[in-house]
Each structure stands twice: as C-alpha cells, then as structure tokens.
Amino acid sequence: xxxxxxxxxxxxSRSNKQRVEICQAYKSLYGKDLIADLKYxxxxxxxxxxxxxxxxxxxxxxxxxxxxxxxxxxDEKCLIEILASRTNQEIHDLVAAYKDAYERDLEADIVGxxxxxxxxxxxxxxx
Numbered sequence: 001x002x003x004x005x006x007x008x009x010x011x012x013s014r015s016n017k018q019r020v021e022i023c024q025a026y027k028s029l030y031g032k033d034l035i036a037d038l039k040y041x042x043x044x045x046x047x048x049x050x051x052x053x054x055x056x057x058x059x060x061x062x063x064x065x066x067x068x069x070x071x072x073x074x075d076e077k078c079l080i081e082i083l084a085s086r087t088n089q090e091i092h093d094l095v096a097a098y099k100d101a102y103e104r105d106l107e108a109d110i111v112g113x114x115x116x117x118x119x120x121x122x123x124x125x126x127x
Contacts, residue, residue: 002041011053019054058090058097065094066102069113076118079110083125091126 011019026034035054042050052060061082068075086094098106107126111119 004042004046007038007042007050011050016053016057020056023054056097058093059101061086061090061094062098062101062106065098065106065110069109074113076114079114079122083122095126 014022023034026032026037035051038050038054039047052063055063064078065082068078082094083091095106098104098109107123110122110126114122
C-alpha cells in the first residue's frame, strides 16, 4: 500500500517545475518512471489527479482533451475550459504535446469529433 496522504502533501506543496524535476530525479535514481509507478499504486479520481499534477501542463491538457473526445460523445465543457483559457504559447505547447503523446494531430481530431459553429470556434482557438 501507499501513503496517500504523504503523496498528496508532497505533490501539492511543489510547483509543476519541481514535480517534473522529481520525475526526472526518480528516473535517474531508480531507473523507473514515477508516473507509471503512481498509476500502479493509486486508483480512481485520486490517481487521475496525482498523475495529472505530475505531468507538464501541456501534457495534462492533452490528456484531458484526448479523454474529452474519445468514445461516445464529446465533453464540450472540457474543450471550452482548456482551449478558451490558455494563452497562445500554451495552445502551441498543447498541440505539440498532443502530437508527441498520441502521434495524432489535435486539430484533425477535434474537427473529426465536433461540428458546426462549435467546431469552427475550436479551430479558431487552436490557431
């Protein structure tokens, strides 16, 4: 078992930059991926939160968008929340992270999953 309280305290008391450095140090010290180990140890929404916090922001956003457009239906609120609240640089980083993580084009995936004026708005936000 894992000490969830200790994990929560350690992770939430660090900046994202520090959490990324922790992942790198963990890999150097133990030769293992900390995010994979956290996924193995944790479950449910707590796992999703902790894993999301451990990723660089662009990769966390990419994961959320991937989940929002995967499967039946689309989580429009998620798409709006992410794409309408990020700076141009953050959108650029998100597109690159999505391409790196999923080997797919974010714009093409969003166009394939949405329609009408909503699709046009999302494409404009991605530009």
